[in-house]
Amino acid sequence: MANSPKTRRLPERRLPVPATASAELQKACAQPLDAAIEIIEREPQDLDDWRKTLALYDQASRLRLEKLRQRFPVQSRAETINGVTVYRLTPSRIAPENPARSLVHFHGGGFALAGGELGTGEGILAAYHGQIEVFSVDYRQCPDHPYPAPLEDALAVWQALAEEFAPQNLGLIGASAGGNLMLALVFKLRELGLPLPAALACCSPWADLLAQGDTINTLQYVDSAAISYTGLIAGMAKLYGGAGDWRDPLISPVYGDFTGFPPTLLISGARDLFLSDTVRVHRQLRRRGAWADLHVFEGLSHAEHLYLFDSPESEEIFGEIRRFFDQFLAQ
Amino acid sequence: MANSPKTRRLPERRLPVPATASAELQKACAQPLDAAIEIIEREPQDLDDWRKTLALYDQASRLRLEKLRQRFPVQSRAETINGVTVYRLTPSRIAPENPARSLVHFHGGGFALAGGELGTGEGILAAYHGQIEVFSVDYRQCPDHPYPAPLEDALAVWQALAEEFAPQNLGLIGASAGGNLMLALVFKLRELGLPLPAALACCSPWADLLAQGDTINTLQYVDSAAISYTGLIAGMAKLYGGAGDWRDPLISPVYGDFTGFPPTLLISGARDLFLSDTVRVHRQLRRRGAWADLHVFEGLSHAEHLYLFDSPESEEIFGEIRRFFDQFLAQ
Numbered sequence: 001m002a003n004s005p006k007t008r009r010l011p012e013r014r015l016p017v018p019a020t021a022s023a024e025l026q027k028a029c030a031q032p033l034d035a036a037i038e039i040i041e042r043e044p045q046d047l048d049d050w051r052k053t054l055a056l057y058d059q060a061s062r063l064r065l066e067k068l069r070q071r072f073p074v075q076s077r078a079e080t081i082n083g084v085t086v087y088r089l090t091p092s093r094i095a096p097e098n099p100a101r102s103l104v105h106f107h108g109g110g111f112a113l114a115g116g117e118l119g120t121g122e123g124i125l126a127a128y129h130g131q132i133e134v135f136s137v138d139y140r141q142c143p144d145h146p147y148p149a150p151l152e153d154a155l156a157v158w159q160a161l162a163e164e165f166a167p168q169n170l171g172l173i174g175a176s177a178g179g180n181l182m183l184a185l186v187f188k189l190r191e192l193g194l195p196l197p198a199a200l201a202c203c204s205p206w207a208d209l210l211a212q213g214d215t216i217n218t219l220q221y222v223d224s225a226a227i228s229y230t231g232l233i234a235g236m237a238k239l240y241g242g243a244g245d246w247r248d249p250l251i252s253p254v255y256g257d258f259t260g261f262p263p264t265l266l267i268s269g270a271r272d273l274f275l276s277d278t279v280r281v282h283r284q285l286r287r288r289g290a291w292a293d294l295h296v297f298e299g300l301s302h303a304e305h306l307y308l309f310d311s312p313e314s315e316e317i318f319g320e321i322r323r324f325f326d327q328f329l330a331q
Numbered sequence: 332m333a334n335s336p337k338t339r340r341l342p343e344r345r346l347p348v349p350a351t352a353s354a355e356l357q358k359a360c361a362q363p364l365d366a367a368i369e370i371i372e373r374e375p376q377d378l379d380d381w382r383k384t385l386a387l388y389d390q391a392s393r394l395r396l397e398k399l400r401q402r403f404p405v406q407s408r409a410e411t412i413n414g415v416t417v418y419r420l421t422p423s424r425i426a427p428e429n430p431a432r433s434l435v436h437f438h439g440g441g442f443a444l445a446g447g448e449l450g451t452g453e454g455i456l457a458a459y460h461g462q463i464e465v466f467s468v469d470y471r472q473c474p475d476h477p478y479p480a481p482l483e484d485a486l487a488v489w490q491a492l493a494e495e496f497a498p499q500n501l502g503l504i505g506a507s508a509g510g511n512l513m514l515a516l517v518f519k520l521r522e523l524g525l526p527l528p529a530a531l532a533c534c535s536p537w538a539d540l541l542a543q544g545d546t547i548n549t550l551q552y553v554d555s556a557a558i559s560y561t562g563l564i565a566g567m568a569k570l571y572g573g574a575g576d577w578r579d580p581l582i583s584p585v586y587g588d589f590t591g592f593p594p595t596l597l598i599s600g601a602r603d604l605f606l607s608d609t610v611r612v613h614r615q616l617r618r619r620g621a622w623a624d625l626h627v628f629e630g631l632s633h634a635e636h637l638y639l640f641d642s643p644e645s646e647e648i649f650g651e652i653r654r655f656f657d658q659f660l661a662q
Contacts, residue, residue: 012340
């Protein structure tokens with residue numbers, strides 16, 4: 001595609017730090033990316049290489065999670081639900097409207113990263129800011145467990161929770177691969193005639209494994225977090241989708257029929273490599289008459305509010321998420 | 332700013348045509364921009380140069396308007412309202428819910444282009460798709476009439492129409508400079524204690540003459556329509572803002588206090604140089620508790636749905652606009 005005659009040449013440019021972003025986000029935008037580009041654009045060569053590479057990324061996540069947990073104290077207990085490990089995240093205070101409500105969280109990480117407790121960061125933030133209990137699902141991941149294993153685990157946990165609680169009191173939340181998973185789960189539930197969650201907060205979903213979104217090109221190297229949809233990310237798509245049909249909505253939800261979807265909040269950033277995935281899902285929802293609300297944050301890269309968890313942008317996003325669930329979850 | 336040490340280097344790249352856009356939009360994305368860049372990046376040198384340059388752009392608009400009018404037949408009659416020329420645009424069919432409703436339209440064109448009937452294109456599309464009467468305001472423009480003349484004309488027309496019709500039956504619509512003008516008008520009405528319109532459909536507003544938005548940099552040369560916020564556009568900002576305080580919300584609405592704003596629909600594209608202006612206005616509205624709904628279209632450049640008026644993207648946008656006004660205008 002890059003060598004197609006129908007391509008526009010973009011000259012070399014310098015990108016200033018956005019004056020319109022918070023101090024925290026400006027700092028992230030000022031980071032040089034050269035070293036990170038080299039790492040992320042390399043696709044691991046074999047299984048051993050994959051394991052080492054993933055471990056390296058997870059090491060960075062571990063340091064981040066420790067800081068996040070210090071800043072946002074939320075109790076975390078591992079439970080096993082229908083054979084799947086789930087972290088039950090309980091904030092010190094549950095809001096008066098939330099004792100009968102819960103969120104089910106699917107973490108991001110390209111279906112390969114942030115397994116175990118490492119995946120709980122977004123769930124902790126949602127529990128803390130929303131004053132609500134969160135079940136963070138530690139679904140099986142690649143390279144050992146490609147599609148459909150993660151979706152099977154998501155389904156297993158949902159079925160158990162939907163029996164224990166009223167589905168109209170349950171919302172789903174997730175980012176990136178977690179956004180993919182929550183959309184695929186709703187397709188699966190609809191197919192099986194099972195009860196749907198009351199509402200979805202879907203942050204920058206990785207909704208198209210075929211990588212057709214325009215911002216994957218327009219925002220390459222502009223995005224500070226996902227940076228470039230090449231080596232690592234393209235490799236994770238191969239791990240997850242394998243020899244399956246990547247246009248199957250259970251693998252690439254953007255190609256699905258969104259009829260009957262629950263109210264959906266969509267969050268992205270104007271520097272997000274997955275902005276196109278996000279707005280394409282938004283359009284699909286609107287075309288099918290679903291309630292859908294899109295928020296795009298100035299200067300923000302892919303799921304960057306989860307890294308910059310102490311930024312005003314992150315606080316504002318979790319404020320929107322809280323208001324959204326309060327509007328659509330039964331009590 | 333471009334030479335600040337805190338800048339990220341973007342290497343030369345080639346930008347593929349987005350497979351996710353309509354055939355019409357793909358064609359626009361495939362156009363080489365080199366010639367257009369040269370023209371748009373040149374700032375006219377004196378008043379005579381400005382007049383010639385503006386006349387050249389208006390010539391292209393004239394051809395486009397003729398095609399648009401053939402495709403979307405809507406009756407257009409010039410009237411004078413409070414001393415200002417207004418085009419009354421009446422579609423052949425008014426929807427059953429719309430006989431008592433009207434829209435007031437403020438055209439785009441950087442406060443210098445598309446004066447006279449040339450500015451009616453968006454109004455015609457809104458009248459046709461929405462089956463509703465539209466008053467398109469031919470406000471005075473630069474270089475002869477900088478701020479506050481355009482806003483004074485907007486106010487004069489609004490006051491007359493709000494007396495003739497019930498304000499709760501009136502909505503505002505506009506793009507780019509027209510988006511700026513409609514937001515500034517609401518600030519002005521609030522300041523004067525005058526009745527507000529019931530709802531605003533604001534497409535890719537030029538909300539910040541200080542050009543602080545991040546996408547002005549990230550999407551330079553990616554946007555097929557506005558292309559680059561340099562020569563021509565930067566020059567039009569100087570014409571309009573002059574020696575005034577550009578941070579005044581009546582000149583740069585994004586810096587205003589959006590308390591008490593009517594429900595506002597915001598439309599932009601993922602290639603829009605003014606995506607940042609749009610999402611920043613969206614955030615300002617949300618922070619003040621206003622009802623606001625953001626739509627970002629895949630692959631779409633600045634107000635490009637008005638150029639590609641026969642595209643599915645344009646039809647979808649005017650469908651959203653129609654549903655929006657139907658929700659918020661009284662009958």
